[in-house]
Amino acid sequence: METETRSINHEALSKLISQWRSEGKQVLAPKKNGDKVDFAWVTSLAEVSLDQVQTVQSPKSAVFPRVEELFAFHSRDGQVVINERDLAALPGTVIFGLRPCDAAAFAALAAIFTWDSPDSLFSARLAKTVVVGLSCPRADEYCFCTSVGGGPGAATGSDILLTDLGHGAYLVEIVSAKGRQMVQAAPGLFQPSVVKEKETFLAQVDRAFDLDKIAPALVALFDEPAFWAEQSRRCLGCGACAYGGPTCACFDIQDEGGVSGKRLRCWDSCGFGLFTLHTSGHNPRPLQSQRWRQRLMHKFAYMPERQQVIGCVGCGRCSRACPVDMNILEHLRAIAEAKP
Amino acid sequence: MDALQNKAAELLVAKTVQVVIGYGRGSGGAARAVFIREASKAHSLIFDGTCRQNLAVYLMKPEVRQLGKAALVATPHALRTILQLAAENQVADGGLLVLAVPASGDEIVPLATFAAIEAHGAALDNDMSAAEKAELQKFSAMGLEQRRQFWEEQFSRCLKCYACRAACPLCYCTRCTVECNQPQWIPVPAHDLGNLEWNVMRAMHLAGRCVDCGDCSRACPVGIPLHLLNRKLAGDVFAAFHFRSGMAAKVDNAMSTFKPNDPEDFIR
Amino acid sequence: MSDFNPKIVAFVCNWCTYAGADLTGTSRMKYSPQVSIIRFPCTGRIDFMLLLKAFANGADGIIVSGCHPNDCHYSSGNFHARRRWIIFRGLLDFLGIDVHRVQFSWVSAAEGAKWAQLVNETAEHIRGLGPFTGYQRLRGLGVG
Numbered sequence: 001m002e003t004e005t006r007s008i009n010h011e012a013l014s015k016l017i018s019q020w021r022s023e024g025k026q027v028l029a030p031k032k033n034g035d036k037v038d039f040a041w042v043t044s045l046a047e048v049s050l051d052q053v054q055t056v057q058s059p060k061s062a063v064f065p066r067v068e069e070l071f072a073f074h075s076r077d078g079q080v081v082i083n084e085r086d087l088a089a090l091p092g093t094v095i096f097g098l099r100p101c102d103a104a105a106f107a108a109l110a111a112i113f114t115w116d117s118p119d120s121l122f123s124a125r126l127a128k129t130v131v132v133g134l135s136c137p138r139a140d141e142y143c144f145c146t147s148v149g150g151g152p153g154a155a156t157g158s159d160i161l162l163t164d165l166g167h168g169a170y171l172v173e174i175v176s177a178k179g180r181q182m183v184q185a186a187p188g189l190f191q192p193s194v195v196k197e198k199e200t201f202l203a204q205v206d207r208a209f210d211l212d213k214i215a216p217a218l219v220a221l222f223d224e225p226a227f228w229a230e231q232s233r234r235c236l237g238c239g240a241c242a243y244g245g246p247t248c249a250c251f252d253i254q255d256e257g258g259v260s261g262k263r264l265r266c267w268d269s270c271g272f273g274l275f276t277l278h279t280s281g282h283n284p285r286p287l288q289s290q291r292w293r294q295r296l297m298h299k300f301a302y303m304p305e306r307q308q309v310i311g312c313v314g315c316g317r318c319s320r321a322c323p324v325d326m327n328i329l330e331h332l333r334a335i336a337e338a339k340p
Numbered sequence: 341m342d343a344l345q346n347k348a349a350e351l352l353v354a355k356t357v358q359v360v361i362g363y364g365r366g367s368g369g370a371a372r373a374v375f376i377r378e379a380s381k382a383h384s385l386i387f388d389g390t391c392r393q394n395l396a397v398y399l400m401k402p403e404v405r406q407l408g409k410a411a412l413v414a415t416p417h418a419l420r421t422i423l424q425l426a427a428e429n430q431v432a433d434g435g436l437l438v439l440a441v442p443a444s445g446d447e448i449v450p451l452a453t454f455a456a457i458e459a460h461g462a463a464l465d466n467d468m469s470a471a472e473k474a475e476l477q478k479f480s481a482m483g484l485e486q487r488r489q490f491w492e493e494q495f496s497r498c499l500k501c502y503a504c505r506a507a508c509p510l511c512y513c514t515r516c517t518v519e520c521n522q523p524q525w526i527p528v529p530a531h532d533l534g535n536l537e538w539n540v541m542r543a544m545h546l547a548g549r550c551v552d553c554g555d556c557s558r559a560c561p562v563g564i565p566l567h568l569l570n571r572k573l574a575g576d577v578f579a580a581f582h583f584r585s586g587m588a589a590k591v592d593n594a595m596s597t598f599k600p601n602d603p604e605d606f607i608r
Numbered sequence: 609m610s611d612f613n614p615k616i617v618a619f620v621c622n623w624c625t626y627a628g629a630d631l632t633g634t635s636r637m638k639y640s641p642q643v644s645i646i647r648f649p650c651t652g653r654i655d656f657m658l659l660l661k662a663f664a665n666g667a668d669g670i671i672v673s674g675c676h677p678n679d680c681h682y683s684s685g686n687f688h689a690r691r692r693w694i695i696f697r698g699l700l701d702f703l704g705i706d707v708h709r710v711q712f713s714w715v716s717a718a719e720g721a722k723w724a725q726l727v728n729e730t731a732e733h734i735r736g737l738g739p740f741t742g743y744q745r746l747r748g749l750g751v752g
Binding site for chain 3: 479484485486487488489490491492496525526529530531532533535536537540541543544547548569572573576577580581594595596597598599600602603604606607608
Binding site for chain 1: 398497555
């Protein structure tokens with residue numbers, strides 16, 4: 001089925017964002033901060049930065065915030081009273097200007113958060129989020145979307161996908177019902193599309209490795225401690241990779257307050273030394289090499305097996321953010337070529 | 341660079357050390373830590389202006405310690421770090437071979453004992469540069485409210501990824517204060533108040549110990565200028581107690597000791 | 609501002625300032641009721657983070673007080689505390705937190721009058737500075 005297309009220009013995009021804002025939606029878009037570009041809440045197109053290859057953090061915070069309140073509690077007459085979140089009161093969100101890799105990541109997050117126990121807060125946020133993607137005219141050496149089933153112009157996960165045609169004009173691909181609704185709500189801003197073919201406006205991202213080789217290679221390498229020790233020796237065990245990654249969903253739960261307070265969910269990282277520390281004192285992953293191995297196994301072996309989705313979209317953020325250059329693409333190539 | 345590569349190979353062949361911790365070329369042309377265990381791999385060692393990471397951080401990692409005796413390619417900051425670690429009884433005298441590389445990169449100065457490192461370090465310029473002083477001055481000139489707004493904006497972006505902690509060689513506690521949960525002294529979630537408390541904690545626990553290598557800021561994925569907190573306190577420690585970290589292998593840490601006449605003009 | 613009654617938390621050592629505050633009471637000296645006293649064995653035990661926790665929990669001002677130098681019941685606890693405070697004040701100021709909301713003092717067990725004066729003047733000073741809403745509003749920020 002051919003995708004419905006439109007076109008829109010820069011000025012109309014600016015009006016579109018204003019319209020979303022006037023509808024009470026919050027808009028999450030890339031914004032410059034010093035020499036870094038990161039997702040932030042914006043009120044106008046003027047604040048948005050669209051020429052970077054990728055942002056520091058992913059837009060996963062729209063559906064999986066860095067810190068979120070699960071519920072509040074207090075005591076009354078000796079009983080604990082829970083005040084659940086009013087899901088209907090959650091604001092509508094538009095994520096604007098994210099790349100196709102980021103758009104594809106929501107499927108991985110949804111696979112985790114709706115797997116065995118459906119997470120109502122996550123699902124409510126996702127239902128209220130419209131994803132307006134922007135395809136990639138440029139890539140860098142850290143990108144590997146095409147090796148994990150994605151691409152610089154892939155529409156999966158976006159409700160609308162924009163492609164910059166130059167001269168302030170954008171191709172608009174309407175990918176989903178949500179996308180169609182959004183276009184229909186602003187008829188004057190969208191014009192019929194003239195350009196149908198977008199390939200010439202997209203980056204060239206050659207496949208770096210054969211994905212089919214990765215899971216079996218990981219399984220074969222599982223009991224090769226020297227391999228993992230070698231790869232992970234410079235890893236410092238921080239959370240920069242996990243927190244920046246759009247598919248990373250590990251979280252911690254913390255109660256704050258006393259007799260009354262809030263239960264909060266917040267990000268966690270499998271790279272932290274105490275991530276798997278048991279109350280008994282036993283830690284099944286006491287070495288950084290075991291934690292590094294688990295990061296790769298989770299993304300490329302366990303998630304495909306359990307949830308039929310790859311836990312990585314090839315955005316390259318983890319590699320760019322890592323203070324010691326743990327380049328996941330480099331490591332995946334090594335895994336694909338390893339002879340255990 | 342050849343001198344460094346040859347020296348490393350020589351050390352490994354002679355089994356003087358089991359690993360040479362140095363810099364290699366990584367992604368995007370940047371330098372990254374390498375652990376050379378075979379003489380045949382010594383050619384990948386580099387040393388130039390891109391080599392800034394404080395490699396002393398790896399001296400505290402069990403996965404690296406278990407490789408055996410190490411030689412460490414040391415920047416001036418790493419030298420100071422090693423002395424500070426020595427002062428805190430974390431490294432043994434003679435247990436590490438330091439390869440000090442001056443800015444030119446052609447000559448390697450092997451330093452096998454703390455005394456040798458001290459002598460070498462004393463000859464270097466350890467003062468804050470004029471630019472660094474000016475940067476801190478800028479903050480004084482800002483005024484209280486502007487400073488408050490500045491740091492509130494910065495900490496609102498903190499993720500609590502602890503890259504700053506992980507990158508710092510002096511943050512080596514295996515059970516960090518943030519991991520104590522009876523009570524949960526520093527909040528786990530990365531909300532604004534918790535981020536402030538974490539950054540205050542980090543700055544205070546490094547006061548009088550930090551050697552101002554700047555790796556905390558370089559590690560921060562969201563670009564918070566964390567090193568300014570540490571540099572400010574290092575300056576205050578020097579001004580109030582005339583103490584500078586990382587100059588000697590035997591010291592009483594500034595914050596673990598006192599003088600009867602420490603300044604107290606603010607105490608009523 | 610005169611309607612504003614500041615909440616002041618006082619972190620004091622057991623052997624000097626707490627005893628001094630006792631003396632204030634037994635001497636029937638009146639002083640501002642705005643202060644809540646928390647007793648420590650020694651000022652050396654006062655973790656700098658406690659001060660921030662007090663602010664986060666609603667304190668508008670803080671008093672930290674203990675034995676005079678050389679009079680510490682544990683010999684040197686107050687000396688260690690003094691060093692800590694020197695550095696901590698510098699950090700607070702650098703971060704834009706008003707150090708004038710924290711009053712440090714040495715009050716001995718014999719200085720009942722000094723305690724009363726200290727509390728009264730601190731209360732008035734904090735009353736003038738107003739509620740510490742700038743810090744307290746951090747609570748809840750950054751929670752989705």
